[in-house]
Every structure is written in structure tokens, then in C-alpha cells.
Amino acid sequence: MGKFRQAIDNADLKEIKCKNRRFTLSIKRENPTLVSIDKFFCNCSWEELFPSSMLMAASTACSDHCPLLLADATTPRRRAQFKFESFWPRFPRFHETVDHAWNRLVHNACAFKRLSIKMARTTRDLKIWSSSLFSDAKLQFHIAIEIILRLDVAQESRNLSTPEFNLWGLFKKRLLGLAAIEHARKRQASRLTWLKLGDAGTKFFHAKIHSRRRKNFIHSLQTSNGIATSHEDKAAAIFEHFNSVLGSKGAHPRTIDWSQLQLPTITGGGLDNPFSEDEVWKAFYQFYCMAGDDLVALNSTLVVLIPKKDGATIVSDF
Incomplete structure (x- = not known):
């Protein structure tokens, strides 16, 4: 136990106190045995990144131990979604x-x-x-x-x-x-x-x-202004990145000489014929149906961030 305490001191760790319980183990008897044997530790750098974190104890529902829940108290509420249950x-x-x-x-x-x-x-x-x-x-x-x-x-x-x-x-x-x-x-x-x-x-x-x-879950993002950990700061960093990338045209130092590929040509297929008014209206109606009778939905975009490498820290890593 002395070596363990010395290791905690050498690592400059501090205990995160539980807010609603003093003991984490209770053996159910008429005269119960109450012990605090489960601990959470963190360093100062972690505490500065997550200042609003909170440690709470749940009930001893199916065990003598009570689960300890460490979470950010400022986490935004999720909108309720339909989920099919397998049973x-x-x-x-x-x-x-x-x-x-x-x-x-x-x-x-x-x-x-x-x-x-x-x-x-x-x-x-x-x-x-x-x-x-x-x-x-x-x-x-x-x-x-x-x-x-x-x-x-x-x-x-x-x-x-x-x-x-x-x-x-x-x-x-x-x-x-x-x-x-x-x-x-x-x-x-x-x-x-x-x-x-x-x-x-x-x-x-x-x-x-x-x-x-x-x-x-994206815990944090590295930005030019520091590390974004809150939901609002991460959303702002993601929006700023994709707003500058999507729809912008960059300079291309190299191009492809299609004549060197010797691709076959198609003649007389009518691919370059002008579109008729009836074809334009049919294409417009298909887009209208795909949008669910709402043309505004065609301009809406849902961006899903998938990490391209392990340890992704900046928006371009997704």
C-alpha cells in the first residue's frame, strides 16, 4: 500500500471524489459492512480539459458494488430516436x-x-x-x-x-x-x-x-485556438473546416493529358444533343420526388466524421 501511494504521488495524481456516496461496497446484512474501495484519479492537465466532469455512484442493483459513473455534466441532450429492439x-x-x-x-x-x-x-x-x-x-x-x-x-x-x-x-x-x-x-x-x-x-x-x-464519440479536437472539448466549440470547428473546404476550388499543379490514354471515342450517339423541355421537366420531377416534396432538402448535407487513422485529433483526420 505504501508503494501504491508513493506511485500516486510521483505521478501527481489526485482523487476525483464521488458526489453522492461515501462507500462503494456494502455487504447486505442486518449490520452491513461498508467499505470505500473503488477510486478515480486524474492529473491536473486532465482536470483542466474537463473541468465540469462529475463522478456519481449508481445503486447496488445486482451486486454489492455500486457502479461509478464519470461524465461531463454539460453534455448536450440527444434527440430521441427510434430504435428497433431485437427481442x-x-x-x-x-x-x-x-x-x-x-x-x-x-x-x-x-x-x-x-x-x-x-x-x-x-x-x-x-x-x-x-x-x-x-x-x-x-x-x-x-x-x-x-x-x-x-x-x-x-x-x-x-x-x-x-x-x-x-x-x-x-x-x-x-x-x-x-x-x-x-x-x-x-x-x-x-x-x-x-x-x-x-x-x-x-x-x-x-x-x-x-x-x-x-x-x-469525439472527445476533443485540436484547433488553431487550442483544444475544443465542449459540444459548441467542436461543432464550430467542424463547421468552419467543411465550410472552407466544400465548394471551394483549389489550384491543381498537375493535370491529365487525355490524348495519351488513347481512349476509344463514341460518334453518332447523340450524347451532345441539347436537352428537350420534356426531359428537363422529367429530371426536375425525379429530383422533387427524391427530396420528399421539399426542394430545400436537396441543399441540406449530413456530414458523418469517420476517423481516417488512429489517434485522430484534428478535423482533417476525419
Whole structure:
């Protein structure tokens, strides 16, 4: 232990204190054993990059240990999106809901528009169907976690009464059934569909989920003004980069001499004939249908940043 403390001092590390708990391990007995054995450390440079980070403890839902959650308190809220759950087809009236939504008549001549309407109808009906089955289960799951957390906190300062201790045991058992649905969601989030039920608790399973989250999240970007860590600063840096790159014409020091390639020529094919007015209107109508009856959508662009190399730090690395 002395060497460990010396190593912490030599590395100039400091502990990140938990905001809502004093102990991280509680062995459930009438007279519980409370120990603080889980710690988070950081250096001054990391603390300057993430000044609003916060360490919170969750409930001891399915273990004697309480998970520690380290996150940025200023993280922007994500807009709710529809996500298909892999366990839905095993529940009643799933296939009937999809058939009813998909086979309803759509009055539109454009194939792209019909497909968009069918997908939107199916999404809306599945949301209504799933909320009637799983919304209450999810609410019960979070209520059980919150009650267990409050009992954990109360146990640190006093012994639980007999009704409180029995309530704690009841919610622990109830939570196992509710966690089965959450387990299926996490299994789908890991993208490891070949895992069996007993493999879900392995370190590889959880490492795969965390790896995907870290891979999809851009923690920071190196800019000319420093390091951007907040959502607003990163969005501004990305917009400034692509605004200067897209649509701009750069100088080309070299070109291609097409005559040296000796490509075959096509004569008499009518490729250079002028377009007729009917052809122009047909092309315009196809673009109009592809845009979903909204021409403004043709000028909108969705940029997805994919790292081109490991350790990408600047916008041009994506």
C-alpha cells in the first residue's frame, strides 16, 4: 500500500471524489459492512480539459458494488430516436402491428415517397405498441434502482429497519426480471449477436460496448485556438473546416493529358444533343420526388466524421 501511494504521488495524481456516496461496497446484512474501495484519479492537465466532469455512484442493483459513473455534466441532450429492439418479435401482436402499418394504402406515385411513408407509419405504430408493453417496465426498473440507491445511502448512517430491509430484498428480486429486458437491449448495443446468455457478463462483452461508444464519440479536437472539448466549440470547428473546404476550388499543379490514354471515342450517339423541355421537366420531377416534396432538402448535407487513422485529433483526420 505504501508503494501504491508513493506511485500516486510521483505521478501527481489526485482523487476525483464521488458526489453522492461515501462507500462503494456494502455487504447486505442486518449490520452491513461498508467499505470505500473503488477510486478515480486524474492529473491536473486532465482536470483542466474537463473541468465540469462529475463522478456519481449508481445503486447496488445486482451486486454489492455500486457502479461509478464519470461524465461531463454539460453534455448536450440527444434527440430521441427510434430504435428497433431485437427481442420485440418474441412478444405478442408484433407481426400484426407491422403488417397493419406496412400494408395500408399509400396515395403517391413516387416509389421513394411511398417507402418513406411506410417506414414512418411502421415506426409510429411500433412506438405505440412498445409503449403499451415496455414503458411501464422501464419506469419500474428505474424506480427500483432509485429506491435501492436511497436505501444504500440511508444504510451508511443507520441500520435499516425490518420493513426497509424486506423492501430492499423485494426490489432486488423484482429487479432481476426487469433487468432481463435491459440485458437484451445491451446485448443488441454491443453488436455481438453470436453471444449466448452466459457470455453477456464477460469482460469482452462490456469492453465491446464501451469500445463502440468511445469510437463513436469525439472527445476533443485540436484547433488553431487550442483544444475544443465542449459540444459548441467542436461543432464550430467542424463547421468552419467543411465550410472552407466544400465548394471551394483549389489550384491543381498537375493535370491529365487525355490524348495519351488513347481512349476509344463514341460518334453518332447523340450524347451532345441539347436537352428537350420534356426531359428537363422529367429530371426536375425525379429530383422533387427524391427530396420528399421539399426542394430545400436537396441543399441540406449530413456530414458523418469517420476517423481516417488512429489517434485522430484534428478535423482533417476525419
